[in-house]
Amino acid sequence: xxxxxxxxxxxxxxxxxxxxxxxxxxxxxxxxxxxxxxxxxxxxxxxxxxxxxxxxxxxxxxxxxxxxxxxxxxxxxxxxxxxxxxxxxxxxxxxxxxxxxxxxxxxxxxxxxxxxxxxxxxxxxxxxxxxxxxxxxxxxxxxxxxxxxxxxxxxxxxxxxxxxxxxxxxxxxxxxxxx
Amino acid sequence: xxxxxxxxxxxxxxxxxxxxxxxxxxxxxxxxxxxxxxxxxxxxxxxxxxxxxxxxxxxxxxxxxxxxxxxxxxxxxxxxxxxxxxxxxxxxxxxxxxxxxxxxxxxxxxxxxxxxxxxxxxxxxxxxxxxxxxxxxxxxxxxxxxxxxxxxxxxxxxxxxxxxxxxxxxxxxxxxxxxxxxxxxxxxxxxxxxxxxxxxxxxxxxxxxxxxxxxxxxxxxxxxxxxxxxxxxxxxxxxxxxxxxxxxxxxxxxxxxxxxxxxxxxxxxxxxxxxxxxxxxxxxxxxxxxxxxxxxxxxxxxxxxxxxxxxxxxxxxxxxxxxxxxxxxxxxxxxxxxxxxxxxxxxxxxxxxxxxxxxxxxxxxxxxxxxxxxxxxx
Numbered sequence: 001x002x003x004x005x006x007x008x009x010x011x012x013x014x015x016x017x018x019x020x021x022x023x024x025x026x027x028x029x030x031x032x033x034x035x036x037x038x039x040x041x042x043x044x045x046x047x048x049x050x051x052x053x054x055x056x057x058x059x060x061x062x063x064x065x066x067x068x069x070x071x072x073x074x075x076x077x078x079x080x081x082x083x084x085x086x087x088x089x090x091x092x093x094x095x096x097x098x099x100x101x102x103x104x105x106x107x108x109x110x111x112x113x114x115x116x117x118x119x120x121x122x123x124x125x126x127x128x129x130x131x132x133x134x135x136x137x138x139x140x141x142x143x144x145x146x147x148x149x150x151x152x153x154x155x156x157x158x159x160x161x162x163x164x165x166x167x168x169x170x171x172x173x174x175x176x177x178x179x
Numbered sequence: 180x181x182x183x184x185x186x187x188x189x190x191x192x193x194x195x196x197x198x199x200x201x202x203x204x205x206x207x208x209x210x211x212x213x214x215x216x217x218x219x220x221x222x223x224x225x226x227x228x229x230x231x232x233x234x235x236x237x238x239x240x241x242x243x244x245x246x247x248x249x250x251x252x253x254x255x256x257x258x259x260x261x262x263x264x265x266x267x268x269x270x271x272x273x274x275x276x277x278x279x280x281x282x283x284x285x286x287x288x289x290x291x292x293x294x295x296x297x298x299x300x301x302x303x304x305x306x307x308x309x310x311x312x313x314x315x316x317x318x319x320x321x322x323x324x325x326x327x328x329x330x331x332x333x334x335x336x337x338x339x340x341x342x343x344x345x346x347x348x349x350x351x352x353x354x355x356x357x358x359x360x361x362x363x364x365x366x367x368x369x370x371x372x373x374x375x376x377x378x379x380x381x382x383x384x385x386x387x388x389x390x391x392x393x394x395x396x397x398x399x400x401x402x403x404x405x406x407x408x409x410x411x412x413x414x415x416x417x418x419x420x421x422x423x424x425x426x427x428x429x430x431x432x433x434x435x436x437x438x439x440x441x442x443x444x445x446x447x448x449x450x451x452x453x454x455x456x457x458x459x460x461x462x463x464x465x466x467x468x469x470x471x472x473x474x475x476x477x478x479x480x481x482x483x484x485x486x487x488x489x490x491x492x493x494x495x496x497x498x499x500x501x502x503x504x505x506x507x508x509x510x511x512x513x514x515x516x517x518x519x520x521x522x523x524x525x526x527x528x529x530x531x532x533x534x535x536x537x538x539x540x541x542x543x544x545x546x547x548x549x550x551x552x553x554x555x556x557x
Contacts, residue, residue: 058323066334077355077356078356
């Protein structure tokens with residue numbers, strides 16, 4: 001009974017994730033695309049919950065919906081191109097776009113086809129102990145993740161500083177130099 | 180039926196012996212799921228129905244309270260005409276809102292315009308479901324409680340942003356931008372303040388955090404760290420709620436009504452209700468994390484006093500604490516003048532955030548050294 005419902009939930013979320021992903025790439029209104037993206041991310045958070053990884057699901061919603069999608073919406077609002085409807089890209093841009101999309105599709109398809117996914121038996125008990133996750137993130141012994149953790153934090157710091165440098169106002173001291 | 184009678188037995192037992200075992204409605208449903216699936220569905224349906232009722236009753240109560248309190252702060256009486264002391268005024272207003280015409284602006288994005296208030300109220304309902312009002316009244320008790328509250332809150336921001344954008348109105352857009360920028364800025368400080376209590380309690384689960392305060396609330400026990408975190412959270416959540424010292428997103432002299440300018444009828448009611456319930460949720464979370472939730476006030480050594488305090492049911496404790504915080508938020512509104520936008524951002528990034536980081540470090544040192552009052556026997 002429980003398994004049936006879990007399976008049904010999985011298919012519901014999987015189907016809506018695929019549909020939302022299609023809506024995301026097919027819509028011509030960019031803000032709607034952001035909203036459908038939110039739906040896709042929410043569905044993947046639901047998958048994490050079904051797999052028993054509640055912490056990951058929470059972080060997924062917090063970071064991707066609360067951070068990335070909000071940032072996207074802000075970017076859309078701040079730029080004037082809020083409608084893609086009138087956009088007629090040039091032939092070169094179209095060809096480049098098709099090439100990029102095709103290349104990405106080929107790489108993804110190859111990666112998916114050449115990988116074997118060993119399905120581990122699911123043992124029912126949720127492995128969502130935040131304390132364990134925290135300890136293994138800061139563990140510098142074998143099997144620890146302290147190096148990737150620190151590398152990512154340095155990367156984020158660099159991105160932060162880069163963002164400030166790009167966004168900061170450059171004070172022009174000499175009014176002649178501007179013209 | 181057996182599950183219900185054992186629940187009743189535990190309830191009565193808990194009331195007389197003051198030993199409560201917090202069980203959320205979802206856990207209760209999961210327990211009986213294997214052999215009595217209909218009972219489980221019944222529990223869930225009951226929980227959801229109660230939650231909906233709770234939403235409406237709290238919403239109306241807060242709107243009435245806000246109008247009355249605002250009135251008395253200004254030496255007015257507030258609503259007096261409809262019903263005894265205007266008690267039915269809110270019901271009349273709600274009926275009026277529900278039968279009003281639902282206008283969607285001509286060139287607005289209709290889908291998003293309809294979706295935005297739904298997102299806002301959905302986020303609020305999800306947050307309301309985790310509030311541990313009493314040991315028996317908590318709909319879900321996920322083990323990532325604090326993260327859940329923050330995550331769900333971020334969906335509400337999107338509701339506001341999308342609502343403002345899809346109205347096709349520059350005041351709405353500006354209001355939404357201000358609201359969004361303000362909410363995501365102050366969310367950082369609010370989360371930092373919550374993290375301090377997570378550090379002390381050693382858990383993200385709200386029921387465990389409440390239980391960890393049986394010997395004393397974290398605001399007293401954690402020396403200065405708890406008090407600083409409490410005030411940081413209070414200020415940050417006032418800003419997240421767009422309430423008065425920080426109500427620039429709705430500054431009526433500048434922006435008409437902010438992001439909900441173009442909303443009317445039921446959809447406006449959704450935004451309005453979400454805003455008021457968010458105030459309740461923020462107060463309830465502050466009460467739960469800092470003021471012990473439904474735990475009674477205890478002083479070690481004074482057994483007689485403790486017994487009297489324990490005789491008061493946990494629901495009353497929770498209501499008094501949350502109500503007090505809500506009153507404080509309403510009081511803020513008539514005390515502080517509205518900030519300028521640069522003051523608003525300066526307060527967050529140049530004051531609250533550094534204070535929050537230093538406080539987090541301080542709290543970590545306190546915990547490492549074991550320098551907090553009345554540590555719980557493990």
